[in-house]
Amino acid sequence: MARVQLKQVAKRWGETTAVAPMSLDIADGEFLVLLGPSGCGKTTTMRMVAGLEDPSEGEIWIGDRCVNALEPKDRDVAMVFQSYGLYPNMTVAENIGFPLKIRGLPAAQITPAVRKAAEQVELTDYLQRRPKELSGGQRQRVALARAIVRQPAVFLMDEPLSNLDAKLRGSMRAHLKHLHHSLGVTTIYVTHDQIEAMTLADRVVVMSRAQVQQVGSPRDIYERPANLFVAGFVGSPPMNLVPGRLEGGIFTAPGVRVGGFGRHSANEVVLGVRPEDATVHTVQAQASGEVFACELTGDATLFTLSVGGARITAKAGKDRRAEIGSIAHLGLQAAQCHLFDRSTGQRLETV
DSSP: OOOEEEEEEEEEETTEEEEEEEEEEEOTTOEEEEEOOTTSSHHHHHHHHHTSSOOSEEEEEETTEEOTTSOGGGSOEEEEOSSOOOOTTSOHHHHHHHHHHHTTOOHHHHHHHHHHHHHHTTOGGGTTSOGGGSOHHHHHHHHHHHHHTTOOSEEEEESTTTTSOHHHHHHHHHHHHHHHHHHOOEEEEEESOHHHHHHHOSEEEEEETTEEEEEEOHHHHHHSOSBHHHHHHSSSSOOEEEEEEEETTEEEETTEEEOOOOOOSOOEEEEEEOGGGOEEESSOOSEEEEEEEEEEOSSEEEEEEEETTEEEEEEEETTOOOOTTOEEEEEOOGGGOEEEETTTOBEEOOO
């Protein structure tokens, strides 16, 4: 296990900035998730830690060593990729043990190490099978066991669940969570899936357009998004964002009026409210509009209203219904809303 530090690390290709200068201090044993859309720089950041890309500037430290000049094989890291990268002609046991075999370890050491790694990902009954005989989730667990057997200082995982269907992703998230708890190895995990980030991470680094937007615990990121990008990216369904004006502590927009805010220097603002914080009413409330959609999700019903020029989604009980085109009302309370400066996109503190 090891602490990982990125000190003003950046990556550029000519005039293109892939990763703007960033500094991160990842604690020994921490599970850190790099979250963002495609092309934001998260995978490039991981590849620099692995040694697959050289930083244009800055230093990368693993433990007490600056590793900028070290080859990937000398950094004591293990990577798990989106593609499983298994050898089809080898059994599960041979795939797991391959990193130890190429190190020249004797079979007497490899066999118990393979069995222990297989036990940790619940694959002991599949050791003599070949990859083609396994499901996608089982193949990904083989890839995890192959990384575990090396006993690295750091795990690097690049969207390892993206090839799996929704049910398998849920199951594998539980495996990863339990595995990290058992092993306690420092882990850097790349994903564009905010549910993976929220459920797995000790801390999340949200990235967009090569820059870090916010660093914090999943709760911090969800409850106090730093800017409009984070507010809109994290959350399912996403946060409602309604542009309007703030005067005298009252937010107004077409069809929306919410009082109870403090005074701010910014008048042109965006109101943010999560669907679970908006309540559906049959009488006049803070927002009113036509029902655009009514969707039963199983445990809840999502109401989407056309309110002025915006659409606002609210989460209600599973038994609530409304006809499309009918008028409905939403209760919005200042204490559960967020305000953002419309010109800068940055969060404004609500009081």
